[in-house]
Amino acid sequence: MQLQAQLRVGAALLLAVAAVISVYVFLGYADAYRQSKQNLKTLTGYDQVLKAGNAISAERAPSNILLSLDQDAGQLYESTEAQMTAARQRTDLALEQLHRLVQTLPSDNPDQAELTHAQQSLLQARTSIDQLVRHAPSDRSPQALQDVIDEMIIARKQLDPLISDFYGQAVRDAPAQAGIMHMARVFSDLREYSGRIGSMLIVPLSTPEPISPARQLIIAKLRGHIDQLHRLMPSHIDPNAQGDDDIGRMRVQVEHGFFGHTLPLIDQLVARSGSDYKLRAAAFTRQLTPDLMDLEKLEGLFMQQALAQVSQVRKDNRRHMMLIGTYLLAFFLFVLTVLRAAERLVIRPLLLARQEIINLANGDLRRTLRAGNSAEVRALHEALDTLRRHHINSMQLAVERDELSKALRRQAHTDALTGLWNRHALEEITGDLSAEPVRLSKERGLILIDVDYFKPINDEHGHVVGDLVLREVAGRIRRFVTTPHMAFRYGGEEFAILSNGLSMKELCLLAESIRHAIASDAIMAHSSLKLAVTASFGVAKGDTNVLTWMDLLNAADTALYQAKAQGRNQLVSAERSSS
Ligand SMILES: Nc1nc2c(ncn2[C@@H]2O[C@H](COP(=O)(O)OP(=O)(O)OP(=O)(O)O)[C@@H](O)[C@H]2O)c(=O)[nH]1
Numbered sequence: 001m002q003l004q005a006q007l008r009v010g011a012a013l014l015l016a017v018a019a020v021i022s023v024y025v026f027l028g029y030a031d032a033y034r035q036s037k038q039n040l041k042t043l044t045g046y047d048q049v050l051k052a053g054n055a056i057s058a059e060r061a062p063s064n065i066l067l068s069l070d071q072d073a074g075q076l077y078e079s080t081e082a083q084m085t086a087a088r089q090r091t092d093l094a095l096e097q098l099h100r101l102v103q104t105l106p107s108d109n110p111d112q113a114e115l116t117h118a119q120q121s122l123l124q125a126r127t128s129i130d131q132l133v134r135h136a137p138s139d140r141s142p143q144a145l146q147d148v149i150d151e152m153i154i155a156r157k158q159l160d161p162l163i164s165d166f167y168g169q170a171v172r173d174a175p176a177q178a179g180i181m182h183m184a185r186v187f188s189d190l191r192e193y194s195g196r197i198g199s200m201l202i203v204p205l206s207t208p209e210p211i212s213p214a215r216q217l218i219i220a221k222l223r224g225h226i227d228q229l230h231r232l233m234p235s236h237i238d239p240n241a242q243g244d245d246d247i248g249r250m251r252v253q254v255e256h257g258f259f260g261h262t263l264p265l266i267d268q269l270v271a272r273s274g275s276d277y278k279l280r281a282a283a284f285t286r287q288l289t290p291d292l293m294d295l296e297k298l299e300g301l302f303m304q305q306a307l308a309q310v311s312q313v314r315k316d317n318r319r320h321m322m323l324i325g326t327y328l329l330a331f332f333l334f335v336l337t338v339l340r341a342a343e344r345l346v347i348r349p350l351l352l353a354r355q356e357i358i359n360l361a362n363g364d365l366r367r368t369l370r371a372g373n374s375a376e377v378r379a380l381h382e383a384l385d386t387l388r389r390h391h392i393n394s395m396q397l398a399v400e401r402d403e404l405s406k407a408l409r410r411q412a413h414t415d416a417l418t419g420l421w422n423r424h425a426l427e428e429i430t431g432d433l434s435a436e437p438v439r440l441s442k443e444r445g446l447i448l449i450d451v452d453y454f455k456p457i458n459d460e461h462g463h464v465v466g467d468l469v470l471r472e473v474a475g476r477i478r479r480f481v482t483t484p485h486m487a488f489r490y491g492g493e494e495f496a497i498l499s500n501g502l503s504m505k506e507l508c509l510l511a512e513s514i515r516h517a518i519a520s521d522a523i524m525a526h527s528s529l530k531l532a533v534t535a536s537f538g539v540a541k542g543d544t545n546v547l548t549w550m551d552l553l554n555a556a557d558t559a560l561y562q563a564k565a566q567g568r569n570q571l572v573s574a575e576r577s578s579s
Contacts (some may be wrong), residue, residue, distance in 0.1 A: 004347045011339045015332060022328040026321055035318035039173040040310050044232075046181065047303045048098045050188050053163055054296045055091035056156040057195045061289045063129050063152060064088050064199060067145055068206045068281040069137070088126065095119055098162075118158030122270055125151035146203045153196055170306075177306040184306065186229050187254075187299035193222045193229075194258070194266075198288045205281040211273040230259060244479040247305070250298045258291040274312060295563070334497055349377045357383055360391055415489040417467055418474030426488045426496060430549040440548050445499035445507045446539040449477065449514065450557040452534045452568040454493040465525045469533055476517045478512060495535075496556075504541045504573060511537040511571045519569055536563035537544050537571030546574070 018140055062084035095115070102112055107461075128148040130161050132140055167185055171178045171182035197219050204211045209221065233251075262454030265287070269279065279287075356368045365388060370381055430434040451473055458466040470493060481497055490496040497506055497514075522530040538560025547554050555574035563572040 002273050004343060007339055007342055007347075011335050015335055017428070018328060018331050022324050026324045026412065029317050029320045029542065030470050033314060033321060034174075036310060036314035036317055039170075040307070040314055041101075041232050042166070042170045042173045043177070043181070043307050043310050044301075045098075045101050046103055046163075046170040047184075047307060048094065049162050049166045049556075050184060050299060050303060051097045052091070052094040053156060053159045053188060054299070056152070056159065056189060057092040057192050057292070058296070059084070059087040059091050059294070060149070060152050060156075061285055063284050064149065064202045064518075066133050067129065067140070067281045068202060091122070095122075108125075114158070114162050118155060118162070121151070121155040121158045125155045129238035129467075140201050142207050142209065145206065149199045149202055154197055156192065169237035174310050176308070177309055180302050180306040180309070183233070184201045184233055184299045184302035187295050190226060190229050190258075191299065192224050193293035194263075194288070194295065196294055197222050197270075198285065198292070199264055201266070201284065205279065205284055206267070206275065211270065215389065216270070216273070224269075225265070226263070247298065250294060250301060254291070254298055259293055262288060262291040271463045342381065345372050345377070347372055348372065349380070349546065353380055353384060357387075360384075360388060363395075365392055365395075415474075418471055418489050420478065420495070421473050421486055421488040423488060423490050423496075426486075426490065427499060429486070429498065430552075434574040440542045440546065440552055441500075442542040443501050444500050445504070445539070446552050446554065446556045446566075447472075447497040447499070447507060447511045447571075448490065448496070448538040448553075448560045448562055449511075449516075450564065451493040451519060452536055452564075457531060457533075461525060465529070465531075468525055469523055469531060471520055472523045473518055473533065473535065477514055479517065480514050502541075504539070504575060507539050507541060508571060508573055515569070515571055536560055536568045538563055538574070540570055 020481045028410075062080050065080045066077070066084055070081060097119075099115060099119075102115055125148065128151050132148050161186070167181065170181055174181075200215055200219055201211070203209075203217075203468055269284070348369065352371055354367055359366070359368055367385075367388070372375075413421055413428070415422040451469070454469070457469055470489075473493075474487075474489065474495065475488050477495055478496070484500045485502070486498050488496045488498065497510070500509070502510065514559065515535060518536045519532075525531055538553035538556040538558065540546060540552050540559060542552060546555055559572040559574045563570050566572065
């Protein structure tokens with residue numbers, strides 16, 4: 001497998017493994033996120049049901065004051081009525097929110113019917129209150145007063161099952177926050193039990209009259225619950241302690257206000273049952289209300305803490321999910337970058353170097369496109385350059401050798417004096433050098449030329465002049481011989497023309513032209529020596545009787561001999577010489 005393919009497969013495997021691990025971890029966080037979202041919903045439900053309970057409890061304060069006032073009380077009556085309206089609106093809003101939330105919860109959650117029932121009870125209690133306050137205080141019987149107050153208490157009690165259900169569900173869903181939620185419930189119950197005791201004291205304080213034994217019993221039970229709840233708190237607050245956070249500060253305030261001051265006041269009022277209370281119902285309610293609100297605030301602070309913690313868990317899970325996604329994406333990009341870098345820095349330079357080697361092998365010495373700048377790749381390119389230099393050198397050597405051998409070959413086949421082909425060249429062409437006689441083509445023709453009376457020129461004027469005459473004769477022959485015909489110096493003062501494709505007639509015409517060219521102009525040996533030179537010609541051509549080179553040579557030689565014999569400066573063809 002190619003390196004590139006291996007890299008890609010490796011990267012794909014790496015990414016697949018990373019993706020599987022990421023998805024596995026991601027799903028874990030996604031599940032935790034979903035769970036924390038659900039937990040937040042349950043806790044919000046618990047918070048809202050507590051708020052709705054508090055709102056109903058709080059609604060009792062202005063109602064109780066109003067029940068103890070005359071409509072002629074003027075501004076006080078109006079402001080209390082406005083407080084009651086505001087308190088009812090707050091309750092309605094809280095119940096409405098709770099209603100909407102209950103509708104979104106699974107069917108096994110607190111029953112819708114319980115909530116509706118509580119709302120109906122509340123409406124009934126409000127109607128009773130509204131009817132009663134329309135009567136003059138003197139027309140409000142203690143029993144009637146007690147009944148409407150009890151109706152409000154009952155309306156609030158209707159929410160208890162819902163509070164318990166939401167509490168149970170919230171503790172199951174978010175056990176880590178169970179302690180905080182428990183404290184919220186403790187303060188919610190404290191607020192309700194204290195409020196109930198307060199409500200039960202309204203009629204005795206308004207009348208005033210002693211608290212009935214039955215009511216005494218209920219108050220004692222509620223009082224016992226309050227003590228129990230007080231003991232349930234993690235630690236009793238040092239009366240001199242200063243809280244260092246909202247909850248701490250509020251705890252100190254509650255210890256001082258509710259437990260330190262208001263609760264003893266309630267105990268005193270209960271103990272003085274039937275005697276002069278010195279405190280009227282409205283004044284008592286106004287004194288009690290801020291402490292109850294502190295308890296409510298404390299409950300709210302604990303719930304805030306619980307909600308913040310669960311919300312933080314949800315945020316953490318979401319952050320983890322996003323982090324995993326980001327890491328996976330970053331890893332994906334990293335692997336892709338490494339892969340691309342490997343292709344760019346290693347594979348592409350290798351492929352280009354490979355192409356360059358192939359080009360070199362094919363004789364293309366150009367430097368092709370290169371890539372990569374790492375030390376290793378640079379070393380590879382240097383090696384390629386070295387290879388190219390060697391290749392260029394060896395190619396130059398080969399060319400030089402070739403040219404040299406061509407020159408040597410030409411030299412071996414060239415006559416040094418005249419520059420014509422020499423006899424050796426002629427014999428190579430005709431195959432005369434081979435052991436077996438080579439069959440002659442009928443297209444071949446041969447003209448043998450022999451300078452007449454050359455020896456006397458040598459003898460009289462010396463060899464230098466002789467050589468000059470030979471060069472001049474060769475020059476005149478060359479003028480008439482063009483490719484494909486060839487002219488040779490065959491021996492001392494003897495020349496040959498090997499023709500190809502000429503008829504006997506054409507051969508004779510050629511020979512005659514050369515003869516005339518030699519004989520017509522005397523040769524200037526030097527300024528004072530002019531030599532008239534002639535030559536004799538023997539012409540032969542391949543035919544049915546002339547089958548080999550030897551046959552052709554003999555025929556031409558015989559014709560030449562005859563030309564000499566007949567007086568020189570003439571040509572004789574083999575046809576004529578043999579006839
Ligand atoms: N200067 C010179 N003389 C040469 C060369 N080769 C041969 N010779 C001379 O050529 C002469 C040939 O003489 P012969 O064979 O007697 O022929 P000829 O004198 O031309 O007489 P015919 O051929 O019968 O007309 C000899 O004297 C050779 O020495 C050469 O390369 N240079």
